Each structure stands twice: as structure tokens, then as C-alpha cells.
Amino acid sequence: MTIRQMCDAFDVTPRTLRFYESKELLFPQREGQKRLFTKRDRARLKLILRGKRFGFRLEEIRQLLELYDKGDQQLTQLTSAYDIAQDRLVDLERQREELTTAITDLQDQMKWGERMIASIRQSKDAAE
Numbered sequence: 018m019t020i021r022q023m024c025d026a027f028d029v030t031p032r033t034l035r036f037y038e039s040k041e042l043l044f045p046q047r048e049g050q051k052r053l054f055t056k057r058d059r060a061r062l063k064l065i066l067r068g069k070r071f072g073f074r075l076e077e078i079r080q081l082l083e084l085y086d087k088g089d090q091q092l093t094q095l096t097s098a099y100d101i102a103q104d105r106l107v108d109l110e111r112q113r114e115e116l117t118t119a120i121t122d123l124q125d126q127m128k129w130g131e132r133m134i135a136s137i138r139q140s141k142d143a144a145e
Contacts, residue, residue, distance in 0.1 A: 018054045020045075027062055037065060042079055072105050 020031050034052075037043045042065055045052040054062075061082055068078040081101070084094035 018059065020052050020054070023054050023059070023062065026059070027066060029062075029066070034062075037062070040075055040079065042075070042082060071102065072109065073101060077101055 018026065020034055023029070023034055024031055034043065034045075034054075038045060038052075043054070043058050043061055045054045045058055047053075064082065065075075065078055068081070069075075073081075081094055081098050084097055085091065087093045
């Protein structure tokens with residue numbers, strides 16, 4: 018695939034693909050100035066984007082991708098990915114709890130604000 022086809026297929030920018038290439042996450046073939054992405058590059062990009070969506074750091078993703086060719090039927094890669102995912106899940110659940118608390122606090126503050134606004138308007142109307 019060309020860079021344009023990759024961008025269209027994965028909804029990324031050429032800059033994103035060049036960035037991943039510079040970080041040694043993708044290895045397109047070169048024909049002059051043209052980059053050609055192989056089936057392997059497409060599979061790697063899919064994993065990169067999934068890892069980013071889950072909040073993995075690029076260095077973690079790079080290390081996981083390097084484990085693919087270890088020769089143990091991906092056992093090391095899958096085990097490492099599972100361990101990172103487990104840690105990330107704990108972080109996400111903690112963030113969800115923090116967000117739930119923040120949402121509840123904001124809702125309480127807004128209810129207080131509504132009462133204050135109503136009270137001030139009522140006092141203003143009574144004075145008129």
C-alpha cells in the first residue's frame with residue numbers, strides 16, 4: 018500500500034505514519050521517494066493504533082512488536098502484552114473512579130448553584 022492508501026485505510030495522517038517510522042515501529046519499503054507498506058506493516062499499524070487507544074506508551078508498543086519474531090509462537094509477546102494490559106486496566110479503573118467522584122462533586126455543586134440562583138431571583142422578585 019502507498020502512504021495515501023494507508024492513511025485512508027486506517028484514518029491516520031502521513032505525518033503519523035512518518036512518525037511511527039521514525040520511532041522504528043513501521044518499516045515501509047522504499048522505491049525512490051515512495052513508501053510502500055507491506056501486509057506486515059498494516060498488521061503492525063493496527064496493533065500500534067490499538068495499543069495507543071488502550072493508553073500504552075509508544076516504547077511499550079515498540080518492545081511488544083519486537084517480541085513477535087522471538088520464535089516461541091508469540092508466547093513472550095502475548096505474555097508481555099497481557100502484563101502491560103493488566104497494569105493499564107488498573108490505571109483506567111482508578112481513573113474511572115476519580116471521574117465518577119468528580120462528576121458527582123460537580124453535579125452537587127451545580128445543584129447548589131441552581132438553589133442559589135433560584136434564591137437570589139426569588140429575593141429580587143420579592144423586592145420589586
